[in-house]
Amino acid sequence: MEQRSIAFIGAGNMARSIIAGLIASGYDASKITATAPSKTRLAPLSADFGIHTDNDNLRAAQQADVIVLAVKPQLMAEVCLPLQAVDFSNKLVISIAAGINSARLATMLDSQLHLVRVMPNTPALIGKGMSGLYADATLAPQDHQFASQLLQAVGEICWVKQEADINGIIAAAGSAPAYFFLFMEAIQQQAMAQGFDEQTARLLVQQTALGAAEMVQANPETDLATLRQQVTSKGGTTAEAINTFNQHHLTDIVAKAMQAAVARAQEMEQLF
Numbered sequence: 001m002e003q004r005s006i007a008f009i010g011a012g013n014m015a016r017s018i019i020a021g022l023i024a025s026g027y028d029a030s031k032i033t034a035t036a037p038s039k040t041r042l043a044p045l046s047a048d049f050g051i052h053t054d055n056d057n058l059r060a061a062q063q064a065d066v067i068v069l070a071v072k073p074q075l076m077a078e079v080c081l082p083l084q085a086v087d088f089s090n091k092l093v094i095s096i097a098a099g100i101n102s103a104r105l106a107t108m109l110d111s112q113l114h115l116v117r118v119m120p121n122t123p124a125l126i127g128k129g130m131s132g133l134y135a136d137a138t139l140a141p142q143d144h145q146f147a148s149q150l151l152q153a154v155g156e157i158c159w160v161k162q163e164a165d166i167n168g169i170i171a172a173a174g175s176a177p178a179y180f181f182l183f184m185e186a187i188q189q190q191a192m193a194q195g196f197d198e199q200t201a202r203l204l205v206q207q208t209a210l211g212a213a214e215m216v217q218a219n220p221e222t223d224l225a226t227l228r229q230q231v232t233s234k235g236g237t238t239a240e241a242i243n244t245f246n247q248h249h250l251t252d253i254v255a256k257a258m259q260a261a262v263a264r265a266q267e268m269e270q271l272f
Ligand SMILES: NC(=O)C1=CN([C@@H]2O[C@H](COP(=O)(O)OP(=O)(O)OC[C@H]3O[C@@H](n4cnc5c(N)ncnc54)[C@H](O)[C@@H]3O)[C@@H](O)[C@H]2O)C=CC1
Pocket: 009, 010, 011, 012, 013, 014, 015, 035, 036, 037, 038, 041, 057, 070, 071, 072, 073, 075, 079, 096, 097, 098, 119, 120, 121, 122, 174, 175
């Protein structure tokens, strides 16, 4: 892919995940800079990936072709204020922040921006990320392509047509690894309660989750309900477990959780 210079403003969990994925996919480490106020955050990034690090956001942003805004939403306004000195006319800005829309980012940076909003997730770290992207119609085709390639380097992508749909991506993908981890934690805990040691319980759940996900991927023509039914023998054990989930309204719980994620993103749009 095109090797533009990229400055990650904010070098936390998500920036690290994308950087790791990019380096693994062959992106030139010398073209990547990450910034954070503390050396403790930056040192492992330069040690692990050979990228540049800087504690000066303005310098890093001025020197980059692409600026990835990767700080917490509540810090975004404070971090953007000094960046108003940057000439954004030839730069692509990519924001991965939840709950901060394009209009707000333009105000925070006091500029007209070539902007892509991206909602990635942490499996980008191992090249298995899922990212939703949004840009308005003014984005140049080469910037559209660069953003696509950048996120494709760390997983799958989908573009959404309306900015509001980014909040749906948050609910279904950005936040969703945590739902699966929670479910796996619950299975591991119960497996331990039923007598397995921690390591064995983890192996049971991780291999089963991996196998289930890979079966979904390997059978694109088979819907998820059919895959579930193939495990569920009539009058058998799985049927009892699934009935128990249904009696406790698992589908409703998931719906409520995803709606709560969207509602929080909308609330953050007003707060920050
Ligand atoms: N963690 C996740 O799974 C996902 C996070 N996001 C978004 O990514 C953004 C970052 O989230 P995380 O990486 O989880 O947070 P984090 O807290 O791990 O990382 C934020 C980083 O910003 C740095 N920082 C703080 N003040 C700064 C400043 N003044 N200048 C430069 N850097 C500064 C901190 O050192 C920290 O390393 C958020 O806006 C979040 O909404 C989006 C999708 C998924």
